[in-house]
Amino acid sequence: MDSTSDITIGQVVKSRAGRDKGRVFLVLEILDDKHVLVVDGDLRKLDKPKKKKVKHLTVYNTVLTELKDKLDNNIKINNAYIRRLLEPFNKSF
Structure with a gap:
């Protein structure tokens, strides 16, 4: 499950490692087979x-x-749109 074939843009993911461990993000872009760009609209903004x-x-x-x-x-x-999309997930995970 380490390949991005399982991941698409707009997928909900949760960080398992690093300073942002436990935070819920959305996949914004797939860079290669090992890396993606994620945003949460709060700590990690679109820009x-x-x-x-x-x-x-x-x-x-x-x-x-x-x-x-x-x-x-x-x-x-x-x-704000990203935060609104993630709101239900921040409560449930």
Whole structure:
């Protein structure tokens, strides 16, 4: 499960290692087979996403297709939107 074939843009992930351990993020971009860019709209904003190794992430089955659609169609998104998408996950995980 260390390959990004399991990960898509808009996927909900949780950090397993590092200073941000336990935080919930959204996958913003897939860089290569080992790295992704993640954002949470709070600590990691859209203009400064965090590069994470896939092996340091717990990958959830939830994919927020709404985010993927907006990115695919170049619709502007902001940090408040990311925070709003992640709100239910911060409570449940």
